[in-house]
Amino acid sequence: MNKRGNLVIIIKSIIIILVIIALIAILISKTKKDNQESINNEQQAGQNQNSLPETNITTQQQNTDDENLTSNPPIAIPTQQGIDLSPLFYSTIIDWLSQTTATLTIEITIQNLGSSNSPQTTLSVTLNNLQPQTIQIPEIQAGTTHYESIVFTNIPAGSYAGSATIDPQNTMQEADETNNELQIAINM
Numbered sequence: 001m002n003k004r005g006n007l008v009i010i011i012k013s014i015i016i017i018l019v020i021i022a023l024i025a026i027l028i029s030k031t032k033k034d035n036q037e038s039i040n041n042e043q044q045a046g047q048n049q050n051s052l053p054e055t056n057i058t059t060q061q062q063n064t065d066d067e068n069l070t071s072n073p074p075i076a077i078p079t080q081q082g083i084d085l086s087p088l089f090y091s092t093i094i095d096w097l098s099q100t101t102a103t104l105t106i107e108i109t110i111q112n113l114g115s116s117n118s119p120q121t122t123l124s125v126t127l128n129n130l131q132p133q134t135i136q137i138p139e140i141q142a143g144t145t146h147y148e149s150i151v152f153t154n155i156p157a158g159s160y161a162g163s164a165t166i167d168p169q170n171t172m173q174e175a176d177e178t179n180n181e182l183q184i185a186i187n188m
Contacts, residue, residue: 084114084175085121085140085166087182094188097154102188104152108164112140114175121172125150127162127184134168160186 089109096102106125112118117139124134133150140146150164164182167174174180 081116082114082175083112083116083118083142083172084179085110085112085118085172086176086179087123087164087166088145090164090182090184092186100157101154102157104155104186104188105149106152106164106184106186107147107149108182109145109147110137110140110166111145112142113179115142117141119172121167122169123148123150123164123166124168125162125164125184127152127160127186130155130160130162137166155188157188160184160188 087108087110091107093105093107094102095105108123108125110123120136120138122134123137124132126132130152133152135148135150137146137148162184164184166180168180170177
């Protein structure tokens, strides 16, 4: 087979793989939307009762100009030379301890968009006037996604705003230092 024939086969294979990835992303996005609608319906039903709310789970993606990232689940594809960590997505789990306090778990999805593995670093989450929570995160392989959870306990009901920041002390050189922070907004 000649070089041109091999190139055509490679291009067709790449197109097929991209179509499969897009279909999987659409399916996951639809499932996530259906789950969120179900959660919203349960929350509305819980508000009509006079008991403790059930555990609430909400999700939020990082605001970005790339429509594919805001409408599809996170898929880490290396786009930068070197290391490029980005907190892309978060979800919250609220376990009510009483009518006015809860345990809040924030699950952060971190991806390495770079072509190199990242060293161990830190993740810091701040919310309003609550004590910031900082944890160590392990090395993240190039082009992969990693998940971490941070727990705040005995949180009063209310609205909270803050951020999740990868490498908050800026100790690691990255290809893109502007995508290390994810804004968080929680209403409980």
